[in-house]
Amino acid sequence: MNGPKIVLKNISKRFKIGYRKNIGALARVLYFFSSREPKRTIEVLKDFSLTVNKGEIVGIIGLNGCGKSTILRIIAGIYEKDKGEIIVNGKIISLINLYAGLKDRLTMRDNIYLLGSLFGMPTKEIKKKFHSIVNFSGLEKFVDTKLYQFSNGMLQRLAFSIAIHANPDILLLDEVFEIGDEEFRKRSVKWIEGFVRKGGCVVLVTHDLELVNKYCDRIVKID
Amino acid sequence: MKQTMSLPKNFIEKIKRLIETSYQIAKTEFKLKNEGSYLGIFWYLLNPILTFILLFLIFKDRLGVNIPFYALYLLIGIVMFNFFQSSTLEATRVIRDYRYVIKSINFPKESLIISIILKNLFSHFFEIILVSIVMVFLKVEIVRIFYYPFVFLLLALFGLGISLFLSSLTVYFVDMENVWQFLVRLIWLATPIFYSVGGQIRLFYLNLLNPMYYYISLARGFIIEGQISNCIFWGAVIYSVLFWGVGWFVFNKLKNKFAELI
Numbered sequence: 001m002n003g004p005k006i007v008l009k010n011i012s013k014r015f016k017i018g019y020r021k022n023i024g025a026l027a028r029v030l031y032f033f034s035s036r037e038p039k040r041t042i043e044v045l046k047d048f049s050l051t052v053n054k055g056e057i058v059g060i061i062g063l064n065g066c067g068k069s070t071i072l073r074i075i076a077g078i079y080e081k082d083k084g085e086i087i088v089n090g091k092i093i094s095l096i097n098l099y100a101g102l103k104d105r106l107t108m109r110d111n112i113y114l115l116g117s118l119f120g121m122p123t124k125e126i127k128k129k130f131h132s133i134v135n136f137s138g139l140e141k142f143v144d145t146k147l148y149q150f151s152n153g154m155l156q157r158l159a160f161s162i163a164i165h166a167n168p169d170i171l172l173l174d175e176v177f178e179i180g181d182e183e184f185r186k187r188s189v190k191w192i193e194g195f196v197r198k199g200g201c202v203v204l205v206t207h208d209l210e211l212v213n214k215y216c217d218r219i220v221k222i223d
Numbered sequence: 224m225k226q227t228m229s230l231p232k233n234f235i236e237k238i239k240r241l242i243e244t245s246y247q248i249a250k251t252e253f254k255l256k257n258e259g260s261y262l263g264i265f266w267y268l269l270n271p272i273l274t275f276i277l278l279f280l281i282f283k284d285r286l287g288v289n290i291p292f293y294a295l296y297l298l299i300g301i302v303m304f305n306f307f308q309s310s311t312l313e314a315t316r317v318i319r320d321y322r323y324v325i326k327s328i329n330f331p332k333e334s335l336i337i338s339i340i341l342k343n344l345f346s347h348f349f350e351i352i353l354v355s356i357v358m359v360f361l362k363v364e365i366v367r368i369f370y371y372p373f374v375f376l377l378l379a380l381f382g383l384g385i386s387l388f389l390s391s392l393t394v395y396f397v398d399m400e401n402v403w404q405f406l407v408r409l410i411w412l413a414t415p416i417f418y419s420v421g422g423q424i425r426l427f428y429l430n431l432l433n434p435m436y437y438y439i440s441l442a443r444g445f446i447i448e449g450q451i452s453n454c455i456f457w458g459a460v461i462y463s464v465l466f467w468g469v470g471w472f473v474f475n476k477l478k479n480k481f482a483e484l485i
Contacts, residue, residue, distance in 0.1 A: 015483065077329045078482045092329065100327035103251060105258050110251060117247035118330045120240050 004089070005170050005201045006052040006075055011084035013045040013070055044070050047084070050220060052170075057192065057202045059212030062222035068205040071222075072096055072172045075203065090169025090200075093119055095176050098159045104148040108139060111147060112162055119166035129165045136191075137161035138184065153180040160188055164195070171195065174205045189215060241331045248338035253345060267346035268353060271301050278417045286418040292447050295357050299446060300416030300439050302350035306343055307382055307435060308407050313339045314386035315393045315400040322485040332478050333471075336386045340379055347375070354446070363447065370445035378438045380463040384470030391477040394484050410435060434462035 016039040044067040052058050060068050073079040074086065076094040101115045112133055116126040126133075134140055137157040147155065160176060171192070177185050192202055192215070206212060212219050257263050275298050279287075287293035317335045318325065325332065355368050393399040414435045420427045430436040437459040444451035 073326070073482065078326060080479050080483075094328060097323050097327040100323040103255060105255055106251065110254060114247050114251045117244045118324065118328050120244075120330070122239065122243050123247070 004051045004053045004087075005056075006050070006089075006203070007085070007087040008048060008050045008071075008075070009085040010047045010049055011045055011071075011074060011086065012043065012047060012082050013067070013074060013079065014041050014043050014082055016041050045074075049084075052201050052203060054199045054201055055196050056218065057196055057204060057216045059216035059219045060203065060205045060222060061207065061209065061212060061219060066222045068222055069096055069174050072174055072203060072205060075170075076172055088170065091120070091167060092170045092172060093163050093166050093168035094172040094174075095159060095163050096172065096174040098152075098156050098176060102147055102155060102159065104150075105146060107144050107146055108134075108150075108158060109143050111158065115159065115162045116166065119163060121166050133161050133165050136164070136187070138187075153184070156180040157184050160184075164191055168195075169200055171200065171202045173202065175207065177206065177208065177211060237331065241334055241337070244330055244334035245337035245341060248334055249341035249345075252338060252342050256342075264346075264349060267349050271298070271305055271350050271353065274301050274305075282417050289421075290419050292361050292363060295354070295361055295363060295447055296419075296443060297417055298354055298357055299442050300414070302347065302354060303378060303439050303442060304411060304414065304416055304435060305350065306347045306378065307385075308411070309346075310339050310343045310382045311385050311389055311403065311407065313343075314390040315403050318390050318394050318481055319485055325485065326482050332481060333387070333474065336383065336390055336474070339386060340383050343382075344375075344379065358446065364449065367446045367449060371442060374438060374442045374445060374459070377441070377459045377463040380467045381434055381438065384463070384466030384468070387470030387474040388466075391474045391481075394477065394481050414439065431458070434459075434466065437462060 018039055048067075048071065050058070050071070060071060062068050070079060072094060073096065074081050075088065076092050076096070077088075078094070078096075101118045102111050103114065106114070109130075112130060113123065113126055116129075116133075117123065121129075134143055137154075137160075139154060139157060142150070142154070147158075150158070156176060157180065163171070177188065196202060204212065204216065257266075260266065262269075275294075278301070279294060279297055282297075283293055287297065290296050314336055317339060318332075321335055324330070351368070351371060354371075355365060358365055358368060389399060389403055410433065413429065413433055415426075415430065416439065420430060420436075437455055440455045441451055441459050444455060
């Protein structure tokens with residue numbers, strides 16, 4: 001597929017968030033009984049534009065709450081934009097919350113089928129790629145172990161391994177390399193380099209400046 | 224969002240993904256429900272069996288005295304209502320239970336609701352085995368049970384519609400979960416499960432507005448009497464299509480905002 005993989009043009013996004021309002025006694029009583037909090041609107045993104053070409057790794061950095069994850073969610077189609085235009089070419093796989101979709105009372109085997117399916121993989125394909133997923137994660141000894149006995153690093157290995165086997169064209173990663181060991185990080189980075197060489201693209205949200213400086217083709221800083 | 228995929232291929236892919244995802248979620252939830260349990264599937268039968276025994280002992284010589292095959296009549300009502308109640312009550316919680324997934328992965332959210340129906344279908348299967356045992360015991364023609372899947376299809380369609388409607392509404396109105404718990408109890412009492420409408424005209428007219436009355440009557444017609452009334456049949460079909468359509472429409476209108484509101 002020619003042309004850019006992702007185009008965001010003048011994207012704006014607002015949220016209604018709860019806050020402590022200076023209100024009278026009667027209003028306080030009403031809010032207490034109804035359990036509904038007062039809300040105000042904040043504009044997280046205003047006229048934000050970004051183009052990501054195939055074969056590119058783009059790093060997004062910024063303070064907590066500045067809208068980095070919101071950008072990923074808008075690209076992935078999880079949030080609706082309020083204004084602007086989005087063009088996406090290809091299958092998106094998003095790892096925004098590493099533990100989302102994993103069930104800690106089930107085995108690694110069951111979780112591979114569940115998360116693989118949530119990522120849009122047919123059961124036949126999961127069966128075919130099962131050993132490859134397990135091998136990439138390096139968790140061969142724990143296939144029938146329940147996830148509540150896994151460390152955070154092991155969960156990261158598992159989630160990342162399933163995600164990259166789901167045939168993505170576009171990979172959206174939100175702080176996935178902040179945990180986990182150096183060996184797995186190197187293996188993942190090596191995979192990503194191969195992925196972008198084949199025409200994929202990656203949008204990486206992170207606080208790790210060393211990582212973005214070393215591996216990203218472009219860095220976008222959000223204020 | 225513009226996608227560069229041809230429309231029919233896109234549609235078929237979407238349906239395939241919806242079915243696959245629903246099945247995997249249903250399988251997961253079923254395993255989670257039984258995880259670490261010593262009695263396993265026996266729990267699925269315990270609730271309808273105990274309810275059945277209790278109501279049978281209380282009402283067999285009162286409300287059930289003029290009802291032929293009262294044990295079977297009662298059990299069909301209980302298991303069908305059980306399916307409806309479990310599915311719809313779970314639907315009021317499912318979006319909140321899967322909030323981290325909804326906020327992280329763009330997957331077909333309808334699959335969460337379809338998975339509830341699939342999971343409850345599995346436990347319902349064991350309840351239907353129980354109905355078959357009672358049929359053998361009461362010497363009712365066992366072949367009649369093979370008509371039941373058709374009735375169940377209509378009930379499942381209706382349950383899916385209501386579940387889609389409730390699950391999406393609960394995101395906007397948290398109170399809906401409590402309201403539905405109360406309403407389901409009212410519907411249980413209003414539906415002729417342990418009693419018969421008989422000659423009570425007011426109750427009969429009230430039940431014409433109650434979809435559960437149609438499904439239960441249709442199943443009883445097929446299984447106990449071996450014949451069904453046209454009015455009951457078409458009522459069941461119309462309610463199924465109507466509620467499924469409304470549920471699907473409302474869910475699709477509201478689902479895009481779920482991730483922001485949970």
